[in-house]
Amino acid sequence: MATLNVLFAVCLGYVALLFAVAFAADRVAMRGRSTWLRSPLIYTLSLSIYCTAWTFYGAVGYAVRSGLEFVTIYLGPTLVMVGWWWGLRKLVRIGRSQRVTSIADLISSRYGKSNTLAICVTLLAVIGVTPYIALQLQSITLSFSIFAEADTDSAFNPDASVVWVATGLAIFAILFGTRNLDANERHHGVVTAIALEAVVKLVALLAVGVFVVWGLSGGVAGVMERIDASDIGLWQVDRSRWAAITFLAAAAFVCLPRMFQVMVVENDDERHLRTAAWAFPLYLLLMSLFVVPIAAVGLEMMPTGSNPDLFVLTVPLASGRDGLAMLSFIGGFSSATSMVIVAAMALSTMVSNHVVMPIWLSYRGSGAAQSGDVRKVILLARRVSIGAVMALGCVYYQLSGGGSALASIGLIAFVGIAQILPALVGGLFWRGATRMGALAGLSLGFAVWVWAMLLPGLGGGILSAPVMAHGPFGILWLRPQALFGIAGLDPIVHAVVWSFLLNTIAFVAVSLLTFPNPVERLQGAQFVNVFEHSAGPRGWTGSVAQTEDLMVMTQRILGAEDARALFRREAELQGGRGLLPDPTPEFLERLERQLAGSVGAATAHAMVGQIVGGSSVSVQDLLAVADESAQMLEYSSRLEAQSAELSRTARKLQEANEKLTQISAQKDSFLSQVSHELRTPMTSIRAFSEILRDADTLNPEEKRRYANIIHDEALRLTRLLNDLLDLSVLESGQVSLNMRHGTLGDLLDHAVSAALAGYERPLRVVRNRADETLHLYSDLDRLSQVFINLIANAQKYCDATAPELTISVHLSGGVLVVDFIDNGSGIPVRAQELVFEKFARVSVEKAGGAGLGLAICREIMMRLGGDVTYLQGAGGGAFRVTLPVAREMAAQ
């Protein structure tokens, strides 16, 4: 008889072996000589943590109770591996490209790095996995107690053993699961140890199977007879249960945190999936090969009432094969420990990254980069989490009383965990899936699971019999096992159908109804199209992050060495000379992923966000950015407009300035001219008045002559002043026109006589009176003033020996044209416009005028709506007066 002490010794020895293997594997991996560690075989074997103590021991019990239905547990994963290989590949690719640390991280990352979702999934995982861990602990103590029963010498305390086992596993998980932080470096030690355990449990189960078939039943034929003779209802197939449980197993295979850990997080090379796709189903086949024979033989051999869940152990024991029993025990122990270790690691990663770190970060505020060693905090959080998960398992074990069938707990946990499936698959293949949809689906599925499965399944009267029978508060359609009034279904099928149906409907419906935020959409595209762009840009856009701050933060998470190496590598990639790279979006992207490997996507995003500014890119942030850039655009276009306006204004100002300068020069010139024109007559007046005053010797003739000069110059001054005033009034526009009726002929008669009066020099005026019958309505005085001026000019300046002025009149399109052309030499071309300027005098000879006459004429004609211009090519001096006349007048 094997004593319990020997069992303990073997157990400790086996654990020591696991530690040694894990340690060695870690060493090898660290030295980089780890090619065999990264073989697809190790990967495939590590997947075998799917086969827990529940599968190792429980499958036989399952077969005893439900016949071949236990096959569904193996069928589900097999179908996934064979039929959904491509889906897993996508999952692994995403997991690697996004540096996903856990299933919660994956879901959170997919749905806009939402920590709410991460927390939900973490909670679900903890609630779903804790019973599972308890189950493993129970299996270990149960198997211990089997040996204890055989060994009457010892006083075995199952409760104490659970604590010891849990403590040992926690230490293992902490030692090998939290040595380093970057999940990318992977836990080679743990994975190798698990692979070893996978071999051990397979060998143990096969050994027991071989013993049962060939040792006890005398071969395949014998065992087949025994099976036929047993009570096992092999072919009592409940199709709905088969379908439901196969689906559940498949879903759990993908969604279980520990499966995700080994399949995605610990995956070294997605090509390993190729091998696993056939090797893992083969492993499962081998694991299930002897389940029915052991069940049949156990039923036959063991006394009625013995626990069929332990036939794997009790049959060899009962046959006196202590060695085989010991091997079987180690196999079961392996199954339980490997599952507990990986589950604890996976859960602790989720808890520390999605619960502890966010709380710590918000507690520490924005000082994440500046204070404390984040690395230490994370590691501590993970270690504490592992301890907590183990403790939770122990507590659950104590509470559940260690009884009831193992398989039912396993199935309940499966249904709970599988609630993640819709969000997961939807996230991988449907870009329209949103965070709100995922939250809604998860919550509803979770609620249905708790109500319809977890609470009733826990037993112990948590739900009272009346509630079970009539629903809460008598609401029949809320009966836990007959939701919506559909009774009569198998409880598992019922729970699976309703939870998944409502979960999926809520997920799809809410996804359709809600709008994904920008990060969600980016991540959605990244996930769904992972094969098109595994390293595409996402998240951070142009920022002014302080690289030093990022460096400090990264050092605290990855350690100084790795952080420096990372930053140096990035700086080289950017082609920079320094050690620090520029905070380009690409660099921030990679850095975030690197950090995500240690602290999870949401936390990494938050940490980088704290430094980069804007702790997360929410819709509001992006909208704000968009708003800002829109404002900037608007502002810049406004600036552009302003600058165009400014340059226009500047040009106008320059023009105005030039004009002013010109006007100022004109004014100076005008004042100078006025001064000259005033001072000249005044000089004569003063000189002669002084002569008259001072000289006593003047004769009367001289006196009269000088007095006449004074008189003429005084008149000249008066004329000049009159002209200046006239011009100033005309120019200022304050002139009021005195409109009168008259005929052109009369006007010209008056002008000619007025102009020629007082001049002795003869000027012949030639007119055609027939043309001058035109009736006018205008300021006739002003018009006459113009005519007089032009005729007087001819009188003064025409240099012909027999001066002659021709005045011709004609109408041209409603405009009266009067030309004054003399037979002199005319005005030189360069001076033709100049004559209309003030004080312009062309001729050398003085003619008494101040040079304002033509300027006044032009001002007058402008006021009357016409003009006076010099007429070129007319022979002599020639001026043309134009004046618009009304049509009816022109007709006369």
Place this chain on the structure above:
Amino acid sequence: MSNRHVLLIEDEPNIIEAIRFLLTREGWKVEAHSNGADAVEVVRHLRPDLVILDMMLPGKSGMDILRELRAIADLANLPVLMLTARGQMRDRDMAEKAGVSRFMTKPFSNAEVVTAVRDLVAQASRP
């Protein structure tokens, strides 16, 4: 006295008459020329003891005539009394730069002109 010969370059007949009267009475021989264009030639030909030069002349401005006179070697020290009706300070500066002997603004006092002519000729005849 040989050195009592004044050339008056002025286009305003009444002013010519007034100055001629004033200076003749004091014993000066006055000749008048009213066109700016050939004024320099007239000066070179007549070789007066003093020139009275109006600023605004037809043909050539008094300022230009002054500059041309000063450019002629044996006319560099010829006394030139300049008269102007424009009354701008800028003109005075320009005239002084050009080498004017005296600058007077119209309307002038008769006594002032007579005194100026006497003084300028006396200064110029000193060794």
